[in-house]
Amino acid sequence: MSSRLIDTLVLTAAPSSGDLTQGIVDNVCTALSDAGAEGVWLAPGAAWEIDVNLDRSEATDAQRLAETAAGTAAVDVNIVSAPKTSRRKRLLCADMESTIIREELIDEMAEMVGCRAEIAAITGAAMRGEIDFEGALVQRVALFKGFAANKLDDILSRATLMAGAATLLRTMRASGAKCALVSGGFTHFAEPIARRLGFDTVVANELVIENDKLTGDVRQPIVGPQGKADALAHLAAEHGLDLSETLAVGDGANDLVMLRTAGLGVAFRAKPILAAAARSSPSGAVIAHADLTALLYLQGFPATAIQA
CATH class of the missing domain: 3.30.70.600 (Ribosomal protein S10)
Incomplete structure (x- = not known):
């Protein structure tokens, strides 16, 4: 521009x-x-x-x-x-867990198999940027080998929307923006949540299921930090948009590259590593107190233009 x-x-x-x-x-x-x-x-x-x-x-x-x-x-x-x-941005790319929804659903899965503390520790380290995201995901999913696939719907039922999520999506879409849910989590959860809120596109990881049970594997390629950024860049190009016309939001270290790629990258109730990176970037913002409607105000939307 x-x-x-x-x-x-x-x-x-x-x-x-x-x-x-x-x-x-x-x-x-x-x-x-x-x-x-x-x-x-x-x-x-x-x-x-x-x-x-x-x-x-x-x-x-x-x-x-x-x-x-x-x-x-x-x-x-x-x-x-x-x-x-x-x-006002014309493409929104949003992380799912602890951003669009409140929970980390892989931790909810872990509770069902009795290893929540172990999984949560790995999740936390990955989100803080202390360990490699892709390796951590493979390590965690391996623990779910044999998990009944029909129980994934029970996990999905635990998901609750982050305050302001529905308003953010309605307003962005009403303004003509495209919206993508770009998650390091799983399509089994991301796709229904995307349909519920009206996202146009889902980019997420796919669990391998055979004979109605998880094999303990994730289908390659894994959507990790660079994969999220690549998805944003691809979607922008697909819709003929300059990167300056894009908005990304997330909470963890695996969102860092995506936020840096976007025209406006928002660290939302984020881990310290992401908040610090967003704060130091001329295209970054940090939301620690407000809900997701703050992303609309960062774009200059007045209350009269917000679709509550």
Whole structure:
């Protein structure tokens, strides 16, 4: 995109939480007295923004000033850089577990076979980036050899949507965006969840099933960190989109490359390694307090355009 990038500072908080107040906004405005613009409420009490129109180093300083002004309030402070005419993204690629849904479903599977602690430890290490994701997935799935395939539906029934997930999908689709669920988890779970929410595409791993039982194998190639990023790039090209027109969201280390590839990469309630990477990236944002509707406010959607 050749248009000049505009830096916009965005404050978000959980809807109806009361955490984002006019007092905080006033403090931020005072701290940013040289920003040269007036802020606007996108959603009273939930989202506010102001164009800061500064160079990168100054924008980073502005973010730090705003964070200090917000104090200990449960408010997310982000700088979003985008051409003013294309701030709203036309492709969303979302991680599934601990992002679109609350659970890590492989851990729920582990509970059924009595090895939840062992599996959860491997999952946690992989999501923190301490061990190789692909190897960790193979290691975990091997423990499910002989698991009855019909029990996967019981696991799926435990999945609960993350707050704001349905609103995010409805609004993105209403704005004309394509939406893809890009998961390091399994198609058996991802496909029904995608249908429920209206995702256009699913990219996920496939468990090998024979004689109605899991073999303990995952069909190759495994969708790992690079696979997620490749999926985003492929989908963007397929729809004739520049990468700057894409949005990715995830919570773990296996989402890091995908978030870096996207025009806007959001670390949502993320592990420290992903949050730190997103915070240091000029195309990154971190949402620790608000729900998934914050992704809409980061794109400049006002409350009146949100499909609740």
